[in-house]
Every structure is written in C-alpha cells, then in structure tokens.
Amino acid sequence: MDITRALLLQSGYKRTTIDEIARKADIGKGTVYLSWDTKDDLIRSLVIHDIIDVCDDVSNWAGTESDAPTLPSLSRRMFTLIFKYPLFRALYTRDRYILGRTCDDPSLNFQSYRITTFTPFRKYLGMLADNRALDGTTGRDSQYFSLDALMWGFIKLHLLSSTEASINDSAANLAELVRRSFGPWRTPAAATLKTISRKTAEIFKAAADEYRAMLGVPFFGTRTATASA
Known part of the structure; x- marks a missing residue:
C-alpha cells in the first residue's frame, strides 16, 4: 500500500496503474487483484486508511489532552491532520489529479471543502451544542457554513502561500478566529x-x-x- 500511495502522490491517478503497482512491488498483477477488483477499490481503501488514522488521532488526543477539545482546539487539530495525511487532504480539497473518481465516492461520507459534513465532526458539533459549548449569533446551518468557509480558506491559502508560514502557526491563527466566532466565549x-x-x-x-x-x-x-502495494 505504501507503493500505491507514493505513486498517487508522485504521478497522479491516471499514471498509477495496476501494472506499475505490481512492478514496483515486485509481485504479479494477480496478487493485487486477489484483494481489490479495480484500481479505484484500492485507492478507496487507501483513503479509508487515512480517514481511520485521522479519527484515531482525534480520539486518542481528546482522551489525553490536558485541555478539553473545544471547537477552537479541534479545528486546530483538524488543520494539522489535513496536512499530515495527504490522501485525506486530497479528499478534502477534491484533488482529482491524485484521487480520480474516489473524490466523489458517496460511501466515504465526506463532502469536499466542507469539514462539517465529515460524519464524526458533525456529531461532535451536535454534542457541543447539546452541552452549550457552541456559541454564536446565527442558526446552526449558518454556523456550519461559516466554519467551513474559515477552514477551507485557511487550508487553501496555506496551500497557495509562497511564504514559509508554519502549519502550526496557521493552525493557531485559525483556532483564534474560530474562538472569536463560535466560542466558547466563557469557559465551561x-x-x-x-x-x-x-x-x-x-x-x-x-x-x-x-x-x-x-x-x-x-x-x-x-x-x-517494505513490499506492500
């Protein structure tokens, strides 16, 4: 799987073929097809692995972090994870050059550019509201739209930036804007x-x-x- 991941990131979806994957892994094509029917199935599996890693990271972090995972702190965490896991980032940014048709796979339960459509993040927001830890002066849908706009804007500008702004600095700036917009304005x-x-x-x-x-x-x-697809 490491080989397939590297090929996607280096050469893109179109140039990543089962033949090339098998050649790089020094295995027969049939070995690949024993586990996946198509290239898209393999890529989808790789994306799911990144999603799992993101969810595991947040779960472990939330359970051990000294500060509670309020919306500003989780927004900061998600920003850094989007840059840590490149296939998760490609899904978020709808990078068809890397992922091809997988960008539009409805089974992944993720709408590009909108972190609030990511099922666990949406459930998390609902949990914050239930515990009165989500502030703001607009309705829920407007809050989600605004949060998506903030996150996407920071991600996009960081990707396009010609400066050497660190991911941690950008994440901290995002967290501060989220705090000002959505709270919590008073410590729960x-x-x-x-x-x-x-x-x-x-x-x-x-x-x-x-x-x-x-x-x-x-x-x-x-x-x-060392010798995986």
Missing part, C-alpha cells in the same frame, strides 16, 4: 469540559471502527511494510 464548567473530552473520544473512536468495517477485505502488507 469543569464537569462539562470532562464530558466534552469523553464524548469527543467516543465519537471519533466509533467513526474509526465504522470506517474499518468498510474495508471488508484483508490487506497484504501494512503502511510500514
């Missing part, structure tokens, strides 16, 4: 913060498990393997 009670941490970890862990179930077929090799 300690019990509320504890609940937010626990439920955030649960939401993203459940999402990771659901995406694992979507894989459905065994994989040969792992991300750290």
Whole structure:
C-alpha cells in the first residue's frame, strides 16, 4: 500500500496503474487483484486508511489532552491532520489529479471543502451544542457554513502561500478566529469540559471502527511494510 500511495502522490491517478503497482512491488498483477477488483477499490481503501488514522488521532488526543477539545482546539487539530495525511487532504480539497473518481465516492461520507459534513465532526458539533459549548449569533446551518468557509480558506491559502508560514502557526491563527466566532466565549464548567473530552473520544473512536468495517477485505502488507502495494 505504501507503493500505491507514493505513486498517487508522485504521478497522479491516471499514471498509477495496476501494472506499475505490481512492478514496483515486485509481485504479479494477480496478487493485487486477489484483494481489490479495480484500481479505484484500492485507492478507496487507501483513503479509508487515512480517514481511520485521522479519527484515531482525534480520539486518542481528546482522551489525553490536558485541555478539553473545544471547537477552537479541534479545528486546530483538524488543520494539522489535513496536512499530515495527504490522501485525506486530497479528499478534502477534491484533488482529482491524485484521487480520480474516489473524490466523489458517496460511501466515504465526506463532502469536499466542507469539514462539517465529515460524519464524526458533525456529531461532535451536535454534542457541543447539546452541552452549550457552541456559541454564536446565527442558526446552526449558518454556523456550519461559516466554519467551513474559515477552514477551507485557511487550508487553501496555506496551500497557495509562497511564504514559509508554519502549519502550526496557521493552525493557531485559525483556532483564534474560530474562538472569536463560535466560542466558547466563557469557559465551561469543569464537569462539562470532562464530558466534552469523553464524548469527543467516543465519537471519533466509533467513526474509526465504522470506517474499518468498510474495508471488508484483508490487506497484504501494512503502511510500514517494505513490499506492500
């Protein structure tokens, strides 16, 4: 899988073929087809692995972070994860050069450019609202639109920037704007913060498990393997 990932990022979707994957991995094409019917199936699996890694990261972080995962802090975390996992970023930015048709796969439950359509993130926002930890002066749909616009704007400008602005600096600036727009403007009670941490970890862990179930077929090799597809 490492080889396929590298080919997609270096050569793009069209030039990444099963023949080239097999040649680079020093295996027969039939070995690849034992696990995946098509190139798109393989790419979809790779994207799901990135999504799982993102969900696991958030779940582990929410359960151990000293500060509760309020919307500003989780927005900062998601920004850094989008840049950490390139196929997840390609899905978010609808990069058809890298992912091809996988960008539009409805089974991934993700609408490009809109982090609020990512199922666990949407559930997380609902949980914040239930715990009165989501402020703002507009309705829920307007809040989601504004949050998507902020996140997408920061991602896009960082990708286009000719400066050497660090990802952490951009993430911190995003978090501050999110705080000013959506709060929490007053620090929630300690019990509320504890609940937010626990439920955030649960939401993203459940999402990771659901995406694992979507894989459905065994994989040969792992991300750290030296001779995987």
